[in-house]
Every structure is written in structure tokens, then in C-alpha cells.
Amino acid sequence: xxxxxxxxxxxxxxxxxxxxxxxxxxxxxxxxxxxxxxxxxxxxxxxxxxxxxxxxxxxxxxxxxxxxxxxxxxxxxxxxxxxxxxxxxxxxxxxxxxxxxxxxxxxxxxxxxxxx
Amino acid sequence: xxxxxxxxxxxxxxxxxxxxxxxxxxxxxxxxxxxxxxxxxxxxxxxxxxxxxxxxxxxxxxxxxxxxxxxxxxxxxxxxxxxxxxxxxxxxxxxxxxxxxxxxxxxx
Numbered sequence: 001x002x003x004x005x006x007x008x009x010x011x012x013x014x015x016x017x018x019x020x021x022x023x024x025x026x027x028x029x030x031x032x033x034x035x036x037x038x039x040x041x042x043x044x045x046x047x048x049x050x051x052x053x054x055x056x057x058x059x060x061x062x063x064x065x066x067x068x069x070x071x072x073x074x075x076x077x078x079x080x081x082x083x084x085x086x087x088x089x090x091x092x093x094x095x096x097x098x099x100x101x102x103x104x105x106x107x108x109x110x111x112x113x114x115x116x
Numbered sequence: 117x118x119x120x121x122x123x124x125x126x127x128x129x130x131x132x133x134x135x136x137x138x139x140x141x142x143x144x145x146x147x148x149x150x151x152x153x154x155x156x157x158x159x160x161x162x163x164x165x166x167x168x169x170x171x172x173x174x175x176x177x178x179x180x181x182x183x184x185x186x187x188x189x190x191x192x193x194x195x196x197x198x199x200x201x202x203x204x205x206x207x208x209x210x211x212x213x214x215x216x217x218x219x220x221x222x223x224x
Contacts, residue, residue, distance in 0.1 A: 031210070033212075041216070043204070044214070045210075055210070056211060109157060109158045110157050
């Protein structure tokens with residue numbers, strides 16, 4: 001079956017513009033995660049969804065970042081008033097059940113965001 | 117100090133060599149993940165373990181909970197093993213904490 005799908009694969013935007021990044025998890029996966037990988041840095045956790053609710057948003061770096069998930073499926077990460085430091089690869093992962101500690105994660109190929 | 121430290125940062129090997137990548141962590145964990153990231157950026161989950169040892173093909177992962185240390189071994193390395201290997205730990209929440217990765221290059 002299909003894996004985790006992210007779109008767009010690349011996005012170049014001007015500073016100050018809003019962007020939306022989309023993630024289609026594997027069908028039936030209830031847990032969904034967003035991560036960010038900045039150049040030369042490790043992956044950092046942004047937000048976790050279980051179904052449509054987000055019990056852990058602690059990794060969102062500022063109130064310019066928000067995310068939602070609808071129908072227990074597709075998720076959208078929105079960055080408002082983008083800044084150059086937002087440039088990174090944004091990765092989505094899904095898991096068949098609750099808990100990154102009891103099931104492996106399935107990653108998408110990421111969206112490379114460049115803010116000019 | 118990062119909660120998850122990997123060593124070495126970079127590793128170059130000749131095809132056929134036995135490879136070891138190390139991961140040390142400073143927090144109590146529920147599980148440790150080893151991930152592989154290829155040059156194109158895609159990430160694949162290799163192992164998830166909370167104790168002992170797991171083997172998949174030429175890859176072996178071990179964890180010592182008391183010493184807060186895990187190793188990833190690759191036997192009979194091949195150029196297609198060239199990738200960044202990432203260690204990540206979960207303390208029982210959903211928030212994985214990642215190491216910075218080990219870049220492995222296997223030359224033919």
C-alpha cells in the first residue's frame with residue numbers, strides 16, 4: 001500500500017508569506033507526528049496527533065506555527081508570516097497505534113521549505 | 117549537553133568492513149529507535165527496541181538499559197549502506213528526542 005505522502009516536496013516562499021504543508025498518513029494509522037530538520041541539525045519534534053486531537057504541541061517553536069488534522073487522516077502544518085529561520089525540511093510520520101514507544105514510525109519524504 | 121549523543125559523527129569504511137555506531141542517552145527511556153536517512157532525505161525505521169538485541173539481515177541493534185547505551189552494527193558493509201543513521205529515544209511520551217546522526221560512507 002501507499003506510504004506517508006507529503007506535499008509539496010519543495011516550497012520556496014518569500015519572507016512574511018504564509019505556507020501550508022500537507023501530510024497524508026498511511027490509511028488506518030491513528031498517530032501522526034510532525035518533525036523539523038534544519039540544515040546541519042538533528043530532527044526536532046513539533047507536534048503529535050492521536051486521531052484529530054493534538055495532545056502534545058510542545059515542540060511548535062512559536063505561535064506562527066499551527067497544525068490540524070481532519071477525519072483522523074490528513075494533516076496540515078501552517079506557518080504564518082514565514083521567517084528565514086523557518087527554512088528546513090518538515091517531515092511527517094505516522095504510526096498504526098498510540099505511542100512512539102511501542103510501534104515503529106513510517107516517515108514521508110518531507111517538504112523542503114526555503115524562505116527567501 | 118544533548119540528551120542523545122551519537123558517535124562517531126562521520127564514518128568512512130571499505131566495503132565488507134564491520135561497522136559500529138554508538139548512541140548514548142541521559143534520560144530514562146521507554147524505547148530507542150534507529151533510523152536510516154538516505155541522501156534523498158527519506159527516513160526508514162530500522163529498529164525499535166527497549167531491551168536486549170534485535171537482528172534484521174546484516175543489521176544488529178543492541179541496547180544496555182543500565183548503561184544507557186545502544187549500538188547499531190552492520191556486518192559485511194556495502195556501498196548501499198551509505199546513509200545517515202539516527203538514534204532517537206522516547207521517555208514514555210510521544211516526543212522523540214533525536215541524536216544528530218552518524219554519516220556513514222562505504223567505499224567500494
